Amino acid sequence: MKNLWNDKEAKGLNRLEQLVYRSRLIGSEPKLCVWGGGNTSTKWEEKDFQGRPRRVLRVKGSGSDLKVSEPKHFTPLDLDLVLPVYDRESMTDEDMVSFIEHCMLSPKAPRASIEALLHAFLDYPDIDHTHADAILAVTNNARGRELAKKLFGNELVWVPYVKPGFTLSKVVADLVRENPKARGAILEHHGLITWGEDSKESYSRTIDYVTRAEKFFAKREKAYSILGGQKVKTLPEEARKEWLRKNYPVIRGVVSKNKLVILRYDDKPEVLEFVNSKLAPKVSQIGPATPDHMLRTKRVPLFVDPKKPLAPQIETYAENHRRYYEKHKQPGMFMLDPYPVVILVPGIGMITTGKDAICADIVAEIYEHAIQVQKDASLWAPYKSLSEKLAFEMEYWSMELYKLSLAPNEKPLARKIALVTGAEGAIGRAIVKKLRDQGAQVIAADLKKGSDPFSITLDVTSEKSVTAAIDKILLTFGGIDILVSNAGIATVASLTDLKLEQWEKNLAVNATGHFLVTREILRIMRPQGIGGSIIFITTKNVLAPGKDFGAYSSSKSAQAQLCRIVAIENGEFGIRANMINPDGIFEGSGLWNEKVRKDRAESYKIPENELEDFYRKRNLLKIRVTGEDVAESVLFLASDKSAKTTGCILTVDGGVKEAFPR
Numbered sequence: 001m002k003n004l005w006n007d008k009e010a011k012g013l014n015r016l017e018q019l020v021y022r023s024r025l026i027g028s029e030p031k032l033c034v035w036g037g038g039n040t041s042t043k044w045e046e047k048d049f050q051g052r053p054r055r056v057l058r059v060k061g062s063g064s065d066l067k068v069s070e071p072k073h074f075t076p077l078d079l080d081l082v083l084p085v086y087d088r089e090s091m092t093d094e095d096m097v098s099f100i101e102h103c104m105l106s107p108k109a110p111r112a113s114i115e116a117l118l119h120a121f122l123d124y125p126d127i128d129h130t131h132a133d134a135i136l137a138v139t140n141n142a143r144g145r146e147l148a149k150k151l152f153g154n155e156l157v158w159v160p161y162v163k164p165g166f167t168l169s170k171v172v173a174d175l176v177r178e179n180p181k182a183r184g185a186i187l188e189h190h191g192l193i194t195w196g197e198d199s200k201e202s203y204s205r206t207i208d209y210v211t212r213a214e215k216f217f218a219k220r221e222k223a224y225s226i227l228g229g230q231k232v233k234t235l236p237e238e239a240r241k242e243w244l245r246k247n248y249p250v251i252r253g254v255v256s257k258n259k260l261v262i263l264r265y266d267d268k269p270e271v272l273e274f275v276n277s278k279l280a281p282k283v284s285q286i287g288p289a290t291p292d293h294m295l296r297t298k299r300v301p302l303f304v305d306p307k308k309p310l311a312p313q314i315e316t317y318a319e320n321h322r323r324y325y326e327k328h329k330q331p332g333m334f335m336l337d338p339y340p341v342v343i344l345v346p347g348i349g350m351i352t353t354g355k356d357a358i359c360a361d362i363v364a365e366i367y368e369h370a371i372q373v374q375k376d377a378s379l380w381a382p383y384k385s386l387s388e389k390l391a392f393e394m395e396y397w398s399m400e401l402y403k404l405s406l407a408p409n410e411k412p413l414a415r416k417i418a419l420v421t422g423a424e425g426a427i428g429r430a431i432v433k434k435l436r437d438q439g440a441q442v443i444a445a446d447l448k449k450g451s452d453p454f455s456i457t458l459d460v461t462s463e464k465s466v467t468a469a470i471d472k473i474l475l476t477f478g479g480i481d482i483l484v485s486n487a488g489i490a491t492v493a494s495l496t497d498l499k500l501e502q503w504e505k506n507l508a509v510n511a512t513g514h515f516l517v518t519r520e521i522l523r524i525m526r527p528q529g530i531g532g533s534i535i536f537i538t539t540k541n542v543l544a545p546g547k548d549f550g551a552y553s554s555s556k557s558a559q560a561q562l563c564r565i566v567a568i569e570n571g572e573f574g575i576r577a578n579m580i581n582p583d584g585i586f587e588g589s590g591l592w593n594e595k596v597r598k599d600r601a602e603s604y605k606i607p608e609n610e611l612e613d614f615y616r617k618r619n620l621l622k623i624r625v626t627g628e629d630v631a632e633s634v635l636f637l638a639s640d641k642s643a644k645t646t647g648c649i650l651t652v653d654g655g656v657k658e659a660f661p662r
Contacts, residue, residue: 263478
């Protein structure tokens, strides 16, 4: 591991600024620190709110991420208030948290790390606590203490496992005082602590000890087979994708029974090497490498047999978690979601779940670290983790669960996956923004790929294009919950002037296109078994057609009838289908291009510049209808507020009496 400290960059920084600098160096190295894990500190002098000088411990706040840390993320604690608590014999977690809060110099600072007292009790200016993969392969090892002695001699103090908190802080401090020449400590099942007279020394020691462990395991990897060697061969890429296509809806449906999740697929070489190995089915079930791992990945993953039905295997995992919970629960606890967040599939790879794509990716990243730890540990002696009882204490420990409580409340459409077609038009853009603002994972589809990071190209008139686009969504996110079928075109011409190709084009986009997209979406929604909402953006012309708009009105009427059939055929699956009839949305609309505007003005025999005002005046409320208005209605039909509504027409036209649904 490279030492990235740069004296030029660090020159002139005060102790707090150097703490931030080294914290970012630590956090930016994937093999050194998992997402949100690890903590760092410095001790120096600051002034309190009355301007009085105080000895202060600045320690990472709970819930922050080292790689993007700022000074505000480090909680200031008055050391003269903190240190006397060392003389106590015991302290509950709740009392510890309350005590630390009373020692804070700023009431606006984040809650201090669980290991704040550990940093305080160690009488060194700068301290780093990390969870490097290579170090965890030592701490989670049946012969870990022996290996630590071999690698580090007396430079690091070995600390037998103690749950983080007051007791661990005292145990570490006592052992370090008994070994004053030690430069750090290695915590069983937990990680590494280093210290120094300044940030550079503490950081450099971390890099040095991690590098020693990395070199040791790298050398052994050349001489020993990894996890017993390969038992299963990786399927070809297309075969893996076909397996996912078949099983993703089933997996998502089962693991989403309590809360909807998004799925992500990981087939990195190291993941495939692990799931295909002889020992992976056993080693993966031993337990987590650290509490930080378990917080995101649960105690163990689900290791499946890809040749057997998946739903029963997933349910068995959930039932095992329920028994595990009932066996160890304490009064006042509530059971966490029992379904797996990591699913390992021989020959296929790894599937992870999360409330959104980012969270599912974080789970994958953390379990990749777990794979490296299990692999390296097994090169020396059997991988070892916490006992089931101790693991439960950590998984259901209020101090760890508090980290999850820091997340903001979920929005109404959180965890839902939505596809919006015709996403580059005025209505489409407004819908995409509205759904995303309300928490949905939105894929924006149009003929041309937009600037949106989750945009895709989609020609709704091409069966091949539709199949490819929906397949991409399935393989990227694992399923679909909401379809807003919005793509459309309009041709202005009387029936006698209408060309056959114009008629067929309108039917292709406004009718057949909605059928093709809906059919593919239903093929995912049905096997998911968790319902869904399909929303067709139709038009006022479905109920009140206008002159010279025959191709548009007829094709959109076919779309409306399609919506009714979708509602009829899919109610038993909990899938709702509704339509929205807007009228006269001009701003930014591709439907109302220059030619259409001109032709419609001629149809109504009014000047072109009066067309928008004409549409406004003809509705009962005399108001202008916008894409935002349509998006609000889409939000209603996509959300649980309309859970008992299907086959409905919702008008967004200001009140055109001829178009009243009847």
